[in-house]
Amino acid sequence: DAGVTQSPTHLIKTRGQQVTLRCSPISGHKSVSWYQQVLGQGPQFIFQYYEKEERGRGNFPDRFSARQFPNYSSELNVNALLLGDSALYLCASSLVWAGEGRNEQFFGPGTRLTVL
Amino acid sequence: QKEVEQDPGPLSVPEGAIVSLNCTYSNSAFQYFMWYRQYSRKGPELLMYTYSSGNKEDGRFTAQVDKSSKYISLFIRDSQPSDSATYLCAMMETGTASKLTFGTGTRLQVTL
Numbered sequence: 485d486a487g488v489t490q491s492p493t494h495l496i497k498t499r500g501q502q503v504t505l506r507c508s509p510i511s512g513h514k515s516v517s518w519y520q521q522v523l524g525q526g527p528q529f530i531f532q533y534y535e536k537e538e539r540g541r542g543n544f545p546d547r548f549s550a551r552q553f554p555n556y557s558s559e560l561n562v563n564a565l566l567l568g569d570s571a572l573y574l575c576a577s578s579l580v581w582a583g584e585g586r587n588e589q590f591f592g593p594g595t596r597l598t599v600l
Numbered sequence: 601q602k603e604v605e606q607d608p609g610p611l612s613v614p615e616g617a618i619v620s621l622n623c624t625y626s627n628s629a630f631q632y633f634m635w636y637r638q639y640s641r642k643g644p645e646l647l648m649y650t651y652s653s654g655n656k657e658d659g660r661f662t663a664q665v666d667k668s669s670k671y672i673s674l675f676i677r678d679s680q681p682s683d684s685a686t687y688l689c690a691m692m693e694t695g696t697a698s699k700l701t702f703g704t705g706t707r708l709q710v711t712l
Contacts, residue, residue: 526690526704527688539697587632
Protein backbone atom coordinates (compact mmCIF):
# COMPACT_ATOMS: atom_id res chain seq x y z
CA ASP A 485 0.00 0.00 0.00
CA ALA A 486 1.20 3.52 -0.76
CA GLY A 487 2.15 5.68 2.17
CA VAL A 488 1.60 9.40 2.49
CA THR A 489 2.61 11.21 -0.68
CA GLN A 490 3.56 14.86 -1.01
CA SER A 491 4.28 17.12 -3.95
CA PRO A 492 6.39 18.79 -5.05
CA THR A 493 9.58 17.36 -3.53
CA HIS A 494 11.49 20.61 -3.70
CA LEU A 495 10.45 24.17 -4.32
CA ILE A 496 12.34 27.44 -4.63
CA LYS A 497 10.46 30.72 -4.28
CA THR A 498 11.34 34.36 -3.71
CA ARG A 499 10.16 36.59 -0.89
CA GLY A 500 6.58 37.81 -1.27
CA GLN A 501 5.48 34.93 -3.50
CA GLN A 502 2.79 32.40 -2.70
CA VAL A 503 3.16 28.61 -2.58
CA THR A 504 0.80 25.62 -2.54
CA LEU A 505 1.90 22.24 -1.19
CA ARG A 506 -0.09 19.05 -1.70
CA CYS A 507 -0.60 15.89 0.31
CA SER A 508 -2.40 12.59 -0.25
CA PRO A 509 -3.02 10.52 2.90
CA ILE A 510 -2.79 6.77 3.30
CA SER A 511 -5.83 5.10 1.76
CA GLY A 512 -8.64 4.99 4.32
CA HIS A 513 -7.17 7.73 6.51
CA LYS A 514 -9.45 10.70 7.03
CA SER A 515 -7.21 13.02 9.03
CA VAL A 516 -4.36 15.11 7.64
CA SER A 517 -2.01 17.27 9.67
CA TRP A 518 0.67 19.70 8.50
CA TYR A 519 3.98 20.38 10.24
CA GLN A 520 6.90 22.73 9.60
CA GLN A 521 10.42 21.48 10.35
CA VAL A 522 13.22 23.99 10.39
CA LEU A 523 16.75 22.58 10.08
CA GLY A 524 17.97 21.20 13.40
CA GLN A 525 14.56 21.38 15.08
CA GLY A 526 11.63 19.06 15.61
CA PRO A 527 8.48 19.49 13.50
CA GLN A 528 6.04 22.21 14.59
CA PHE A 529 2.28 21.67 14.25
CA ILE A 530 0.52 23.95 11.76
CA PHE A 531 -2.96 22.47 11.08
CA GLN A 532 -5.08 19.38 11.42
CA TYR A 533 -8.04 18.60 9.16
CA TYR A 534 -10.54 15.80 9.63
CA GLU A 535 -13.50 15.17 7.36
CA LYS A 536 -12.75 18.48 5.59
CA GLU A 537 -13.04 20.48 8.80
CA GLU A 538 -10.21 22.23 10.64
CA ARG A 539 -9.71 20.48 13.98
CA GLY A 540 -6.59 22.20 15.22
CA ARG A 541 -4.34 25.14 14.45
CA GLY A 542 -0.83 25.85 15.69
CA ASN A 543 0.84 29.16 16.43
CA PHE A 544 1.37 30.28 12.83
CA PRO A 545 0.35 33.57 11.17
CA ASP A 546 -2.70 33.93 8.95
CA ARG A 547 -0.43 33.75 5.90
CA PHE A 548 -0.70 29.99 6.40
CA SER A 549 -3.95 28.34 5.34
CA ALA A 550 -5.06 24.85 4.38
CA ARG A 551 -7.99 22.86 3.17
CA GLN A 552 -9.03 19.23 2.77
CA PHE A 553 -10.87 17.84 -0.21
CA PRO A 554 -13.66 15.21 -0.39
CA ASN A 555 -11.06 12.53 -1.24
CA TYR A 556 -9.19 13.53 1.99
CA SER A 557 -6.19 14.98 0.17
CA SER A 558 -5.05 18.35 1.41
CA GLU A 559 -3.32 21.55 0.35
CA LEU A 560 -1.24 23.93 2.44
CA ASN A 561 -0.98 27.50 1.18
CA VAL A 562 1.52 30.07 2.34
CA ASN A 563 1.18 33.69 1.17
CA ALA A 564 3.69 36.54 1.23
CA LEU A 565 6.65 34.23 1.76
CA LEU A 566 9.40 35.25 4.16
CA LEU A 567 12.97 33.98 4.34
CA GLY A 568 12.05 32.32 7.64
CA ASP A 569 9.47 30.15 5.89
CA SER A 570 12.31 28.07 4.43
CA ALA A 571 11.80 24.62 5.92
CA LEU A 572 10.72 21.04 5.33
CA TYR A 573 6.92 20.89 5.26
CA LEU A 574 5.57 17.57 6.42
CA CYS A 575 2.16 16.05 6.02
CA ALA A 576 0.94 13.33 8.38
CA SER A 577 -2.14 11.16 8.05
CA SER A 578 -4.04 9.22 10.66
CA LEU A 579 -7.06 6.95 10.62
CA VAL A 580 -9.04 8.92 13.17
CA TRP A 581 -8.71 12.15 15.09
CA ALA A 582 -7.78 12.51 18.73
CA GLY A 583 -11.25 11.99 20.17
CA GLU A 584 -11.68 8.49 18.71
CA GLY A 585 -8.84 6.49 20.22
CA ARG A 586 -5.56 5.30 18.70
CA ASN A 587 -4.45 7.85 16.18
CA GLU A 588 -0.90 7.08 15.13
CA GLN A 589 0.34 9.65 12.66
CA PHE A 590 2.33 8.58 9.62
CA PHE A 591 4.45 11.14 7.83
CA GLY A 592 5.17 11.71 4.18
CA PRO A 593 8.62 12.51 2.76
CA GLY A 594 8.02 16.25 2.97
CA THR A 595 8.36 19.21 0.63
CA ARG A 596 11.56 21.20 1.00
CA LEU A 597 10.78 24.89 0.49
CA THR A 598 13.57 27.39 -0.02
CA VAL A 599 12.73 31.10 0.02
CA LEU A 600 15.33 33.41 -1.51
CA GLN B 601 11.19 26.66 28.65
CA LYS B 602 10.20 24.19 25.93
CA GLU B 603 7.39 21.74 26.63
CA VAL B 604 9.62 18.85 25.49
CA GLU B 605 13.37 18.75 26.09
CA GLN B 606 15.68 16.41 24.20
CA ASP B 607 19.49 16.34 24.07
CA PRO B 608 20.44 17.06 20.43
CA GLY B 609 23.64 14.99 20.62
CA PRO B 610 25.34 13.88 18.50
CA LEU B 611 25.59 10.50 20.20
CA SER B 612 28.21 8.14 18.80
CA VAL B 613 28.26 4.45 19.77
CA PRO B 614 29.99 1.33 18.41
CA GLU B 615 28.02 -1.31 16.56
CA GLY B 616 26.34 -3.74 18.94
CA ALA B 617 26.02 -1.24 21.81
CA ILE B 618 22.82 -0.54 23.72
CA VAL B 619 21.59 2.98 23.01
CA SER B 620 19.54 5.02 25.45
CA LEU B 621 17.64 8.06 24.22
CA ASN B 622 15.60 10.28 26.53
CA CYS B 623 13.13 13.15 26.67
CA THR B 624 11.67 15.14 29.53
CA TYR B 625 8.49 17.16 29.39
CA SER B 626 6.62 19.70 31.45
CA ASN B 627 2.99 19.33 30.28
CA SER B 628 1.23 16.86 32.57
CA ALA B 629 -1.66 16.62 30.08
CA PHE B 630 0.42 14.56 27.64
CA GLN B 631 -1.03 11.04 27.46
CA TYR B 632 0.36 9.62 24.20
CA PHE B 633 4.09 9.18 23.66
CA MET B 634 5.86 8.34 20.42
CA TRP B 635 9.31 7.86 19.01
CA TYR B 636 10.10 8.63 15.39
CA ARG B 637 13.25 7.93 13.39
CA GLN B 638 14.24 10.43 10.72
CA TYR B 639 16.94 9.83 8.16
CA SER B 640 18.59 12.84 6.55
CA ARG B 641 16.21 14.72 4.24
CA LYS B 642 13.38 12.21 4.80
CA GLY B 643 10.09 12.26 6.68
CA PRO B 644 9.87 10.90 10.24
CA GLU B 645 9.10 7.17 10.55
CA LEU B 646 7.00 5.99 13.49
CA LEU B 647 8.90 3.49 15.67
CA MET B 648 6.93 3.25 18.92
CA TYR B 649 3.52 4.43 20.13
CA THR B 650 2.53 4.15 23.80
CA TYR B 651 -0.32 5.37 25.93
CA SER B 652 0.22 6.55 29.51
CA SER B 653 2.95 4.95 31.67
CA GLY B 654 4.68 1.63 31.20
CA ASN B 655 6.98 -0.27 28.86
CA LYS B 656 6.54 -1.45 25.30
CA GLU B 657 8.90 -3.69 23.35
CA ASP B 658 9.13 -4.22 19.60
CA GLY B 659 12.08 -6.19 18.32
CA ARG B 660 15.30 -4.39 19.28
CA PHE B 661 13.38 -1.33 20.52
CA THR B 662 11.95 -0.73 24.00
CA ALA B 663 10.02 2.38 24.96
CA GLN B 664 9.52 3.41 28.58
CA VAL B 665 7.22 6.10 29.94
CA ASP B 666 7.38 7.40 33.50
CA LYS B 667 4.63 9.96 33.86
CA SER B 668 5.39 10.62 37.53
CA SER B 669 8.84 11.87 36.52
CA LYS B 670 7.69 13.27 33.15
CA TYR B 671 10.44 11.24 31.48
CA ILE B 672 10.41 8.91 28.50
CA SER B 673 13.13 6.69 27.07
CA LEU B 674 13.88 4.64 23.98
CA PHE B 675 16.38 1.79 24.18
CA ILE B 676 17.93 0.23 21.09
CA ARG B 677 19.63 -3.13 21.59
CA ASP B 678 22.35 -4.51 19.32
CA SER B 679 22.65 -1.21 17.48
CA GLN B 680 23.47 -1.33 13.77
CA PRO B 681 25.01 1.25 11.39
CA SER B 682 21.57 1.41 9.73
CA ASP B 683 20.22 2.84 13.02
CA SER B 684 22.24 6.01 12.38
CA ALA B 685 19.59 8.71 12.16
CA THR B 686 17.90 11.44 14.18
CA TYR B 687 15.45 10.17 16.81
CA LEU B 688 12.53 12.41 17.68
CA CYS B 689 10.30 12.01 20.70
CA ALA B 690 6.74 13.29 20.31
CA MET B 691 3.83 13.67 22.70
CA MET B 692 0.14 14.38 22.47
CA GLU B 693 -2.71 15.32 24.79
CA THR B 694 -6.12 13.71 24.64
CA GLY B 695 -8.55 16.19 23.22
CA THR B 696 -9.95 17.55 20.04
CA ALA B 697 -6.88 17.63 17.83
CA SER B 698 -4.00 15.29 17.01
CA LYS B 699 -1.31 17.86 17.73
CA LEU B 700 2.10 16.29 18.20
CA THR B 701 4.66 18.21 20.24
CA PHE B 702 8.19 17.16 19.31
CA GLY B 703 11.58 17.32 20.93
CA THR B 704 14.45 18.75 18.90
CA GLY B 705 15.73 15.26 18.05
CA THR B 706 18.90 13.37 19.00
CA ARG B 707 21.34 12.58 16.23
CA LEU B 708 22.71 9.02 16.60
CA GLN B 709 25.78 7.65 14.83
CA VAL B 710 26.53 3.92 15.06
CA THR B 711 30.09 3.20 14.00
CA LEU B 712 31.61 -0.04 12.71
